[in-house]
Every structure is written in C-alpha cells, then in structure tokens.
Amino acid sequence: MALDLSRYHGIEWDPEEDLDGNLVHCMQADHLGPNPERVVAEVLSEEPVEVTMRVQSAEFALVGPDRSRSVLWVVLFSTSRKRGDFLRPVTGWRAEAAERHEWHQARRGGRLVRVWLSP
C-alpha cells in the first residue's frame, strides 16, 4: 500500500544550532542544499513517488521534483518520535539515475491520473 501523506500534519526539523540534527545534516551541499525546508516541502507537494531502497534504513523514501521541476530529489523520512503525525526528514540527495528512472516509470512522465470505474 502506498504511503498515505494525509496521515501526517507536519514536518519536524531540529534547531539550526543542533549540529547533529536533521536540519544541519540536510543543509549540506551533497544532501538537500542551503534550503532543505523548501526542497522537502516541494517534493511532498509536487509529484512524489515512494520507492523501496535495496537496503532499508529510514521508514519511507520518496523521489520527486521540486517546484522548478529541474531537479529530482530523494528524501528519506521517519515518523517523529515526539508526534506520530509528523514526518522527520532523515537524509536526502539529488536523485541518481536509477531513482530518476523509477520516478519516470511510476509517473509515466506526467501527472498521476485517477480513473474511476463504475461497477
């Protein structure tokens, strides 16, 4: 069953002063860059695709574009321990070839289309 984002109501970031926190980690250039909050928000709201990583680490892995649609990102999430309805970004990076391929395959290069069939 696909990840249901309607179960979640927020994203949890650690303080910027916490050098071991998820925000400082994700801000690194080889992760989500100087504005990880924007990247995560846009990946979640645009056209995310859940993928299974060969080696399981975090709870969920999403691949998706940012709003500019010029970059595909991978973001790994876990459920917050403080609030079960919040997601914690664990890590992320610019999508590699195999991850980009999975996104394109899942999205068929376009938006998700729901088809309702009458019984």
Added chain:
Amino acid sequence: MSEEAMRELANQHRGEVVAGSGTPVEGRRLGQMVSLRLEPDVVADLRDIANERGQTISDLLREGAARVIAADRFAATAVELASVEVTVVPIRAYASPLSYQTGNPVYESADMPTSAATGSGASWSRVA
C-alpha cells in the same frame, strides 16, 4: 537504529533502489515545525503579549516572520526601482495649450533657459 546510523547506511547505498518499486503518492502540503532557542526574557515578554491578545507565542512569531518577509520583498522592490535610469527630455511645445491658458508666450529651445524671460545663455524663438 539511531538516526545517525540511518543516515550513514542510506548514503552508503544511494541509487540502490528496487526496480519497479516506484508507487505514485498523492502530494500534500505539510506545515513545517521549526525549533528555535530564545532568551528567557524574550519568551516571557512574548508570553505576556500573547496572553493580552489571546494568542499563542507561535501566533506572534508567525506574525513576526510574515513582517520580515514583507519587509525583505519591499526592500528588493525598492532596489529594483532605484536601479532604473530616468532620462529627462525637454519638450518642444508648439501652440501649447499652456499659452492659451496663461497668455504667456511659449518658447522652443533645445536648451533649458537659465532665465525664464530672456532665456539668456540659450537661443529662443517665440512660437506662440
């Protein structure tokens, strides 16, 4: 597994996705909880204001954030306007409505006159 261990493991295996596992997910806009440290007297003052207004400290900080963003955008617009070059070109007036209204003669000149009456320093010819 600690989060640090999760990060390390995940990054060691970047790109190793199970083929065919991609499943589209309905996108969703989620608010972001940001943690910050404030001086105790700042918190206390904010609490007093929040109580007076019947709001929360979070409400006040969101209001403050909106003001910072608005001020930043205003400043950016002001800088853009300041960088615009404006060139003033004297107008040559023929039978200007002004001459009918004021009864004063209207002169044409490529130069702005230093004297309104005689236009000394420039050559003027009366046109109306």
